[in-house]
Amino acid sequence: MSSSAPWKQLLLNSINSNSHLKHSTYFQLATVGSNGRPSNRTVVFRGFQDGTDKIQINTDSRSCKIEDLKHCPFAEVCWYFTETWEQFRIHGRVDLIDASNSDPDKLEQREAAWFAGSVRSRLQYLGPTPGLPSLDEQPSHDSLDSSAGPVDVFCLLLLDPEQVDYLNLKSNERLAFTTARSVNGENFWTQNKVNP
Amino acid sequence: MSSSAPWKQLLLNSINSNSHLKHSTYFQLATVGSNGRPSNRTVVFRGFQDGTDKIQINTDSRSCKIEDLKHCPFAEVCWYFTETWEQFRIHGRVDLIDASNSDPDKLEQREAAWFAGSVRSRLQYLGPTPGLPSLDEQPSHDSLDSSAGPVDVFCLLLLDPEQVDYLNLKSNERLAFTTARSVNGENFWTQNKVNP
Numbered sequence: 001m002s003s004s005a006p007w008k009q010l011l012l013n014s015i016n017s018n019s020h021l022k023h024s025t026y027f028q029l030a031t032v033g034s035n036g037r038p039s040n041r042t043v044v045f046r047g048f049q050d051g052t053d054k055i056q057i058n059t060d061s062r063s064c065k066i067e068d069l070k071h072c073p074f075a076e077v078c079w080y081f082t083e084t085w086e087q088f089r090i091h092g093r094v095d096l097i098d099a100s101n102s103d104p105d106k107l108e109q110r111e112a113a114w115f116a117g118s119v120r121s122r123l124q125y126l127g128p129t130p131g132l133p134s135l136d137e138q139p140s141h142d143s144l145d146s147s148a149g150p151v152d153v154f155c156l157l158l159l160d161p162e163q164v165d166y167l168n169l170k171s172n173e174r175l176a177f178t179t180a181r182s183v184n185g186e187n188f189w190t191q192n193k194v195n196p
Numbered sequence: 197m198s199s200s201a202p203w204k205q206l207l208l209n210s211i212n213s214n215s216h217l218k219h220s221t222y223f224q225l226a227t228v229g230s231n232g233r234p235s236n237r238t239v240v241f242r243g244f245q246d247g248t249d250k251i252q253i254n255t256d257s258r259s260c261k262i263e264d265l266k267h268c269p270f271a272e273v274c275w276y277f278t279e280t281w282e283q284f285r286i287h288g289r290v291d292l293i294d295a296s297n298s299d300p301d302k303l304e305q306r307e308a309a310w311f312a313g314s315v316r317s318r319l320q321y322l323g324p325t326p327g328l329p330s331l332d333e334q335p336s337h338d339s340l341d342s343s344a345g346p347v348d349v350f351c352l353l354l355l356d357p358e359q360v361d362y363l364n365l366k367s368n369e370r371l372a373f374t375t376a377r378s379v380n381g382e383n384f385w386t387q388n389k390v391n392p
Contacts, residue, residue, distance in 0.1 A: 023278040030226035030236035030272070038234050040226035040274035042283050076226070078236035082219040082278065087238050127391060131372070134389040176327070193330040195323060 223275035
């Protein structure tokens with residue numbers, strides 16, 4: 001039984017070694033649209049879900065990635081660390097936790113994610129629909145009750161990794177991590193050195 | 197007639213403002229695999245094709261992205277500039293130019309792309325198949341005749357942008373650029389300010 005995925009410590013080391021850089025928590029998330037074409041955008045790493053290997057991302061339920069994920073629930077993170085020249089490609093299924101979720105545990109996680117963000121970061125969810133034409137005069141939302149719970153459009157994404165590809169451009173080493181299900185139904189990880 | 201796309205100068209400015217950072221020419225390229233799932237990896241910007249808005253990328257024809265692009269020729273670049281806090285999402289169709297191409301002009305472009313790279317960068321194409329299990333003892337290829345033309349597995353990708361989404365995280369401004377075809381069959385670009 002492996003309680004932790006073998007790539008997780010590698011990733012935590014990279015996060016730590018690059019933590020002096022603001023952009024070190026930014027990665028690119030690729031999804032597939034209902035037209036079958038890829039989309040790609042920068043999002044912010046919001047930590048792992050407690051006690052799991054699942055990656056947390058906050059988003060606006062009005063953004064296009066939600067429509068993409070409802071069509072195809074798989075996504076691939078590409079996370080390049082500019083200080084240590086390391087890349088993690090993390091492929092997995094994404095669970096959408098929005099206001100309409102019926103699971104009380106998941107709604108609690110969503111609320112925790114909301115309060116984990118700064119009040120300033122919460123303000124963006126009060127703005128007009130992302131990607132729609134911008135009107136010249138937008139009402140400004142520069143105040144928000146810091147004790148108020150998540151607004152309706154706030155959505156927590158949980159990416160559950162199935163495959164991780166690690167590349168170190170300094171050592172030119174590449175590792176492929178793959179998950180599989182054992183006979184007793186538990187997931188376990190295998191690790192292989194592959195050509196860069 | 198617009199000889200240049202309106203987003204191109206914005207992108208050239210960003211490239212210039214961030215050029216002191218080695219990673220400023222790196223971006224993430226998303227594709228869709230034959231299983232319908234997204235893939236995402238870091239690649240290097242190799243400039244625009246002469247006289248066009250097409251983005252050049254060099255790759256190994258044995259890499260998975262080639263199979264992806266043969267299945268679905270559309271890709272989306274996500275290019276985040278860490279110094280100026282700007283993001284470009286560039287969506288378009290990708291033309292694969294490999295050794296088997298029958299167009300002499302394209303083969304000439306491929307050859308030019310090969311020689312534009314350093315001798316060191318050309319060496320990687322002599323290595324074993326990317327992504328396959330690594331054998332302990334790989335033959336090293338630390339010499340290459342600098343006048344030798346492209347090896348068989350060298351492939352030039354040309355991404356022809358159809359849509360560009362620009363986001364500036366400092367000013368919180370976002371612009372959507374879309375191409376359309378005019379009545380006389382020429383492509384032209386429209387530009388709209390959209391909500392971030």
